[in-house]
Amino acid sequence: MFITQATVSKHIQSLEKGLDTQLFSREHRQITLTEAGQLALPLAQKIIADEQQLLTQLQQHKKDEQLTLNIRAIPSISRYQVFNLMPAFQKAYPKINLTFAEDEGQGLINALDQKRADIIFLRLFTPLPDQYEVLLSATDQFVVVLPKTHPLAQKETINITELKNDPFLLLDELTQLYDPILAMAQQAGFSPKISYKGKRIDLILDMINRNMGVSIMMEKSMDLYDFPSVVMRPLEETVTSTLAFVKRKDHHTTATQLFWDFCQQHQPQDNPITEA
Template sequence: MDTQKLRTFVTVAATLNYTEAAARLYTTQATVSKQILALEKQWQVTLFSRAHRQVQLTAAGQALLPKAQAVVTAANALQAAAAAVQTGAGSRLRIKTIPSIANYRAFNQIAAFHRTHPEIRLQLTEGETDAVAEALTAGEADIIFTRLFDQPDAATESVIGESDALQVLVPKTSPLARRQALTVQDLANEDLLLLGESTYLMQPVRRLFAAQGLTPHLTYQGQRIDLILGMVSRGLGISIVMQKAVALTDYPALTLVPLTPTVTSHLAFVRRHGHHHPASDAFWAFIQRG
């Protein structure tokens, strides 16, 4: 039985959205549709109704879903167990990550994997987004955790965990804080404190401004989000940041305002296609369980 088709069925049932399912599986909407149609033909049932552009499980789909979920779970567990058996003691897994990983679910996944597989020596390092990508290309990391705005290199495979969106970081006393959402036109005359080019967060901001024929007024470019938080709290400007990448617990005077149009990134584990050692395969199977 093709477990990939079953994974597609389970993912579409969870999202009720072919586009979102494709993003989670890191494939195309056309492939998702093709795999669902193949299952429906194989089983001679209709799994989803697609009336009025809304996807819903049919009665047959609801009946078959628990069985499909069980098979997918068992397949993931088998793959992880097989990889773990092959690893043996002393295996090494090198993961390089962006600095903000602690704000994402991936951080807990790495910790859970480490508890489950103490026989694998985990080497966890961090770097800005460009350095993380270079580490994978240069073979200095087995797996990376990074932020994707665009399609990754075709030579890689990815497991996307969650999404994040750009928002505007402002003092609560600012008139901007009272807005439901902000556009780049609203920010045209503001002093901007931004994470620099090496974080890959500068580029989408530049594109937003350029699309409106504007040039951002940059007061600060750097890699330290803590410094940006301190500067915004002291009235030196405002910032555009990823919503989940900043923790405002220690900055009660600051708030985030949605930016429109919405710019979304995907947080993903990425590795190169090809020959992987058992420790890498064990981790890959582990995170695919969800």
């Protein structure tokens, strides 16, 4: 054990002093347990076993934490090619426990800062602060979404001022798409008539399909297949957003770095992923 007898004796004396109880009998150069020592022995053995179990569980927890990857993303992530990276990553690294959840805008940043997410996928209109590492994966742009029967549906491009008399059906503030649209309208000199705002793209498309209003949404975030009476048209003044994976520079796990490297190595051919 590489411990001298003197050191052992010192520890025993310190233990007995702390417990105010004699645990060992020292007679005729022999050391035996006293009655109190025999009473304490199984409890002491249990404490040592419990401590070892605690250390083992903590080590396993730390190992599992390193092999767990929590990703949160905007609900429309499936509309972008980078969504294919997640199943591909799971196939390449089956021992990584990947969990996925949806969130919006600031909720994603909060999840990252509070370590409820290791990596997030979100839409950016402006650069993030320096504490974040960003992998740019795609771009998207605002388009006008309107009924086929609308007079403007025949135009190749639409000026936002031409929509000032139409009822707007918009995604709400949490999606981070609401404020940029309001800013565009105000810059054009009018306040849009908002008759609906919410979080569901399919509901807005269904409302437009029923000729209940118009919308401005991101082009790649929607599929018009089930809405035959809806068309989209580009805005005359293009406003784009960037889709990106984001992680904190001060948060490091094995799984996080594996996924980050995987994204860089397996980028979609038509949407190269670049580090900002």
